[in-house]
Amino acid sequence: MKPLKKITIIGVGFMGGSLALALLKAYPNIFICGYARNKASLLKLSRLKFLDCIEEDLERAVKDSDIIILSLPIYAIISHLEKIAPFLKKGAIVFDMGSSKELIERAAHKYLPKDVNFVGCHPLCGSEKSGARFAQGNLYKGALCVITSPRHHTATKIVKCLWQKLGCKVIFMPSKEHDRVLSLVSHLNHVISFCITQNLKKECLSFILPSLKDLTRLSGSPASVWADIFISNKKNLSRDIKKFIKVLEKVEKMIAGAKINALARFIEKVNQKQALLN
């Protein structure tokens, strides 16, 4: 196998910027190139000095690159798969970091040339913050990274090694299953947090208890990222929201009907389940 010499990151925000920092440290000899979508972004990235080069031209950014990383909102990943397709060198590896995987995987198969390898990735870390200026070089250390491409492919193995070198624990899962699980453990919770904040009245603002802070923190997550995630996983998510509403309705009935024993039993069962989460 030829050594990796150039990696391109398309989308140098919080996740992409953190990845750039981590790659610089793990692979000091690889040329790390970032693609800036506009002058403003170019200027910001130049100041941060994360990258060996910043390109405003997509073709120049991905040309001769061994690995191209798409760190963008879901639908921007999909459109960039089509945009970069003509410029990729034979044998290049493209991977993404999107939070839903089925649509992206389908787009990769549709748009990328046969002699380019696609690997679907989702490192399970992040922040409600956005922007490269918040980038953290150790963001990926200790994180779980799901790979949705077949584990025996050479490209998958290379990408797996990369994530492991950054400190991730890699697990494999088909994209369909990934989207089903992530809907429940992540996407639904973001929906709930957005709705909790939406539901608060102004008079509540002086009563921001630690518990409320915990539950509303995610509602600071950026619209540009999360609207895409929700819509791209809409079947799973819509079903999970409806199921969650059913549980809420059940509890509301117990409360309205003053069924204190049933309610206490429900909470005790939940307590036992919660103990498993720690």
Add this chain to the structure above:
Amino acid sequence: MKPLKKITIIGVGFMGGSLALALLKAYPNIFICGYARNKASLLKLSRLKFLDCIEEDLERAVKDSDIIILSLPIYAIISHLEKIAPFLKKGAIVFDMGSSKELIERAAHKYLPKDVNFVGCHPLCGSEKSGARFAQGNLYKGALCVITSPRHHTATKIVKCLWQKLGCKVIFMPSKEHDRVLSLVSHLNHVISFCITQNLKKECLSFILPSLKDLTRLSGSPASVWADIFISNKKNLSRDIKKFIKVLEKVEKMIAGAKINALARFIEKVNQKQALLN
């Protein structure tokens, strides 16, 4: 005004135990007595050495006490208001720390003798943990404490000073308003957290992301405390759960209908509101 010489805490769990520790430090000369409901509790409390005396007999516990503090689940506060009533000395102050206030206030007016002063209190701090062994002497430091009794009464002023001495910021609010606000900023969020955990499948247990931990932490809160809170504030809480479900349904419709622009605008508005919570 005569100096305070004896304070009795009925219910020495996490909240009551933390209060005992804080009082011992703030009032080293006051005799702090705890009431243990049974032998097991007596034994546990003896080991912890929080108190100047531990009584198994309710009459002896509250007899000659200047201040009697009820730190129990809501309905146990109500039943103990009735139980202690015959044993209270003239001019004694009784205050509680319950998380809903209207029912307790009504019970105090019903059961306590006219020559005893009741002050409704709710220090806004706590933990999903329970039990005196987790007690923290600095739990009340910096916390908000709501007092629901009229601020000009002498007894209210004494209790206000006590909370301030423990480091609380005291605010006044009628019990009806307290219960309305707390439903939204605390009780609803506990309901939601219990429902999130209930809704998780076993296969999700290996995907406990930090965001999910934040949202499920409260679901470890004890049934003995929270079933009472929910039922005692059932009118407000039932209304707030239903309103929250309406918001969820609205978001679910946007997602199922792939209304990405509407969804993005919704999230952006929520982001602005969330920024006010910090």
